[in-house]
Amino acid sequence: MHLKLYSRYRNSAGQRVRTALNLKGVDYTYVGVGSNGTISQEDYNRDVNPQGLIPTLSVDGELVTQSTALIEFIEETFDGSSLFPDDPLMRARSRAFAQVIACEMHPINVGRVKAHLVAEHGQNDADWERWYDHWAHHGYETLEKQLEARTTKTAFAFDDKPTVADLYLIPQLYNARVFNTDVSAYPLLNEIDERCRALEAFDKAMPKNQPDFPGEGAI
Numbered sequence: 001m002h003l004k005l006y007s008r009y010r011n012s013a014g015q016r017v018r019t020a021l022n023l024k025g026v027d028y029t030y031v032g033v034g035s036n037g038t039i040s041q042e043d044y045n046r047d048v049n050p051q052g053l054i055p056t057l058s059v060d061g062e063l064v065t066q067s068t069a070l071i072e073f074i075e076e077t078f079d080g081s082s083l084f085p086d087d088p089l090m091r092a093r094s095r096a097f098a099q100v101i102a103c104e105m106h107p108i109n110v111g112r113v114k115a116h117l118v119a120e121h122g123q124n125d126a127d128w129e130r131w132y133d134h135w136a137h138h139g140y141e142t143l144e145k146q147l148e149a150r151t152t153k154t155a156f157a158f159d160d161k162p163t164v165a166d167l168y169l170i171p172q173l174y175n176a177r178v179f180n181t182d183v184s185a186y187p188l189l190n191e192i193d194e195r196c197r198a199l200e201a202f203d204k205a206m207p208k209n210q211p212d213f214p215g216e217g218a219i
């Protein structure tokens with residue numbers, strides 16, 4: 001099976017998928033989208049994903065979008081340690097945690113939302129920052145509380161191995177650093193972030209390790 005992942009170095013939804021592939025030890029070809037990549041955004045929108053969002057996975061030429069669908073595909077297709085906890089309750093909690101990020105935090109704070117608010121609703125950068133910060137903290141507080149509520153404390157979010165919750169958290173916290181969101185009030189999130197980032201599968205998926213990373217000083 002030949003896998004090609006269309007992504008961009010700083011593409012948090014793509015980073016989830018990169019980490020999942022790394023954790024499963026699956027080889028794939030990385031295709032950077034945009035000016036520093038190997039396919040232009042225009043060509044990508046025309047030939048790969050008309051919605052214009054990244055990532056997209058090509059599976060022997062068949063195209064699939066949406067990081068959550070891709071992670072489930074990876075889980076169902078490849079052997080290796082499961083990306084979900086074995087315990088059904090922990091599995092549900094790990095999914096719930098990931099969905100706070102994927103369904104509630106990320107969609108309203110992405111670049112196209114900012115562009116629209118600025119172009120169509122007269123917002124300036126300061127307005128945008130207030131919007132971003134409000135929804136980001138709302139989400140981080142929810143995530144921290146979900147971890148606090150665990151009856152058994154695990155090394156990673158909901159298991160002693162990384163699972164989907166961790167896959168979604170690490171790119172989201174990377175965004176927090178990029179957008180100068182102060183996350184010091186969330187000790188459990190930071191503890192898991194540090195533990196995950198020390199693992200090769202997570203490190204290899206970080207923006208700085210992608211072929212289209214523009215170099216030192218880039219965010």
Ligand SMILES: N[C@@H](CCC(=O)N[C@@H](CS)C(=O)NCC(=O)O)C(=O)O
Nearest residue numbers: 011012013053054066067110111112
């Ligand atoms: N729900 C999608 C989200 C994809 C998404 O929003 N990707 C962002 C980058 S992380 C993107 O392409 N943004 C372009 C934009 O906002 O204009 C997924 O999980 O794959």
